[in-house]
Amino acid sequence: MxxxxxxxxxxxxxxxxxxxxxxxxxxxxxxxxxxxxxxxxxxxxxxxxxxxxxxxxxxxxxxxxxxxxxxxxxxxxxxxxxxxxxxxxxxxxxxxxxxxxxxxxxxxxxxxxxxxxxxxxxxxxxxxxxxxxxxxxLSLSKLIGAQRDSVRCYNTSGGFLHTPLDQLLVNTDASREKGIGGIKLKVGQPDCALDIHRVQTVRKHLGDSFPLMVDANQQWDRPTAQRMCRTFEQFNLVWIEEPLDCYDAEGHAALAAQFDTPIATGEMLTSVSEHWEFIRLRGADYLMPDAPRVGGITPFLKVATLAGHAGLMLAPHFAMELHVHLAACYSREPWVEHFEWLEPLFNERLETKNGRMLVPTRPGLGLSLSxxxxxxxxxxxxxxxxx
CATH class of the missing domain: 3.30.390.10 (Enolase-like, N-terminal domain)
Structure with missing residues (x-):
């Protein structure tokens, strides 16, 4: 033998x-x-x-x-x-x-x-x-079949709505200094004018070309989403995330068909079949599956295969410690969400450089509990x- x-x-x-x-x-x-x-x-x-x-x-x-x-x-x-x-x-x-x-x-x-x-x-x-x-x-990405050794990454944790606008600008600068390649802002306030002002201010601060995303966390109805997506077209956003209820595949599909700014959603879905409804109806330009939430790596890879076949872009939600490996295996250039919240749980740290997150080369996930x-x-x- x-x-x-x-x-x-x-x-x-x-x-x-x-x-x-x-x-x-x-x-x-x-x-x-x-x-x-x-x-x-x-x-x-x-x-x-x-x-x-x-x-x-x-x-x-x-x-x-x-x-x-x-x-x-x-x-x-x-x-x-x-x-x-x-x-x-x-x-x-x-x-x-x-x-x-x-x-x-x-x-x-x-x-x-x-x-x-x-x-x-x-x-x-x-x-x-x-x-x-x-x-x-082997690292997890190498076991599955890596396409790249680094992935574009954007920061979300610095852009929540409880953050004052002046601190928001400080946070964006800190993210860029860490080598993070994009900034995401939370929107969806009851007063839409406040959202517009925050996005406009941050876009001016970042410049016209730096990658900027917004996330409404499902808080708009269809008429409001129509108006806000139309208003946000001027800001050259990478995507508008969860403009509608997370199960409204038809509503998301209508927005994706109407506007130039890509629509992103999927983080709250918890099965392959729920993702398939969005893929089938083209309810997202960027699909955002969350591996722990959908049931692990096994169903995540099924979702990614279906999304890839449909020509969708991929931006897994949260858990960068896991998703950097999975995103590295996707055929089209994906994004990974930079959230440092889980870092205290682990002894290891991920590295960001030139707008990208480096994929760990340690065996498995490359993680050990603190x-x-x-x-x-x-x-x-x-x-x-x-x-």
Whole structure:
């Protein structure tokens, strides 16, 4: 038996022996407000609930995965669902990732195969992909099939609506100094004139050509979205994000067909089928799938394949630590969202240079949990026994 066959045989005989599931609440430095807060639909975000999954096999291979939910609601429920379905993986071959995704989905299918259930599955799926890449001694992007070693990136965390305009300009300068290649501003305030003034001011500050995006976070109705998209045409935006309710595929498609400025959406969708409706109707120029929210890397790659076939551009939402790998594998030049919120969870840092985020070359995701995660962990459980 040659070396490659021996490695394959070892992998196929390996079994999952131990799983740890943990619910961690990451505090944010300042309460975060977007348009959903100003319209009274949600309270400011003060922390993020993170679901971590660690998997270990009989041969000692380990994988780390995560998913998330805002503290506003859902974190404990996501942990409870993950705890219920985790035992179904014990004794399974970790290489069979697609089959294991289906097994986890059907284990909890009575509550659905999207939404919170999919997000719980996502943490297991990411851990299995991380394990597989580490076992192959490849970064996740190289395991999947990288198209590039860096990805265009834009910053969102400095452009929230709670940020005063003068501080907003300071934040844009800081992002550019860090080598970040684009700026996204939150819009969608009850007074549209305030949105227009902020965008106009930042566009003047950045110059005509620097990449600038806006995000309404689903807060406009169709007539308002029409008016605002028409007004924003003058600002040479890369995209207008979530101008309508996240499930209004027809409304987004009408805006995409009418205006020159691209329409972006998809971050709140939690299944391949929900994304397919937007792809089929051409409800987005930029599709924005979120791997943890859609159920992990396995369904994300299905969404990306469908989007690529339709000729759509890609800009995965949040979780740059994961999405930089996935965006690096997309055939068309994508964007990755720079959010430093999750950085305290990990020991490693991503590097930005000349408007791009460098793809890590460490095996797997290239991530390890920081010591601070322990103090932020509210619930955890272990299934099986470590090797």
């Amino acid at each position: 040659n070396a490659s066959n021996a490695l394959a045989a070892t992998a196929s005989n390996d079994q999952i022996k131990w799983i740890r599931v943990a619910s961690t609440f990451l505090p944010l430095a300042n309460p975060i407000s977007d348009a959903k807060v100003l319209t009274g639909r949600q309270k400011p975000m003060t922390e993020i609930a993170i679901l971590f999954v660690e998997i270990e096999t009989a041969d000692g291979h380990r994988g780390l995965g995560f998913s998330y939910y805002s503290k506003r609601a859902g974190g404990p429920g996501q942990f409870a669902h993950a705890k219920d379905i985790a035992p179904t993986l014990i004794g399974e071959d970790p290489s069979d990732i697609a089959r294991l995704w289906d097994k986890l989905a059907w284990a909890g299918a009575s509550v659905g195969r999207s939404g919170m259930a999919a997000q719980a599955i996502g943490a297991f799926d990411v851990a299995l992909w991380d394990l597989k890449a580490k076992r192959a001694n 010591e601070r995660v322990k103090e932020w962990t509210a619930q955890e459980t272990e299934i099986g026994a470590r090797a």
